[in-house]
Structure formats: C-alpha cells, structure tokens
Amino acid sequence: RVAICCGFAPEDCEIAKLGTSIVGVEWDDETGYAIKTVDYCKSPSDAEQIIVENRTGIIPAPENGLWKAAHRKVGSDSTPYHMTQDENPLRAAMIVFLMMQDANNA
Structure with a gap:
C-alpha cells in the first residue's frame, strides 16, 4: 500500500x-x-514494465470502444484467471495487475 x-x-x-x-x-x-x-493508467512508458513483466495482454474488445486486458495464465477451460475490459487499455492492464496482486496476497 x-x-x-x-x-x-x-x-x-x-x-x-x-x-x-x-x-x-x-x-x-x-x-x-x-x-x-507516475501515471500507470495514462502513460505507456510508466505502465510498460508492469505489463511486460507480468505478461499482460491487451487487445480490442468486440464491444465498441473497449479494450480487454488479461494475464496469460488460464484455467482448464482456457479462460484467463484475471481479465477485465475498459475504455482505457492501460487502465484495463493495471486493473488486471491489481487483481493478480490481490490474488497473491489472499
């Protein structure tokens, strides 16, 4: 914290x-x-290291104007354990990172 x-x-x-x-x-x-x-949700240079080190993928979502972010680790049904979508691709990636941290600290 x-x-x-x-x-x-x-x-x-x-x-x-x-x-x-x-x-x-x-x-x-x-x-x-x-x-x-730093502004991890608005600055690609601030967010890049977290995204790369945690192997977070960001892709356009089918919904207009949204982006999906997910960690590469998936369950037996190929669904990512940590996934979200947001209008801001960096924010989506940072939410996934926080989900991963929350799971690690549970």
Whole structure:
C-alpha cells in the first residue's frame, strides 16, 4: 500500500512517503511536494514494465470502444484467471495487475 501526501511540511510526510519510491515517486524534501510522479493508467512508458513483466495482454474488445486486458495464465477451460475490459487499455492492464496482486496476497 502506498500513501502519498502533498504540500505538507517534510517532517510531517515521512510516514506517508514510505514505499512511494517503489512506484517511482520522488520528493522535494524542502517543500514536501512530489517532483516526479507516475501515471500507470495514462502513460505507456510508466505502465510498460508492469505489463511486460507480468505478461499482460491487451487487445480490442468486440464491444465498441473497449479494450480487454488479461494475464496469460488460464484455467482448464482456457479462460484467463484475471481479465477485465475498459475504455482505457492501460487502465484495463493495471486493473488486471491489481487483481493478480490481490490474488497473491489472499
């Protein structure tokens, strides 16, 4: 879990900032503001490593304007364990990633 605070005095942010470096957030220690952030749902360069490392596929869905994302692991009926669709292909992929993480932590 990652909590991000913004605009607080740096001494008030230490607990909230824990773990944010893992997801690519960098902080200005003088102001308490994030100076580098990531947006996995809008930036292909931010999302690419997660998509590739977790072997997530993204394809156009039959429904107009939707995209499907799925992890390659499938059940005996060839249905992916983790699959979703969304208007935003990167968001769909990140939802699948979170589904996988949730399953791993269950």
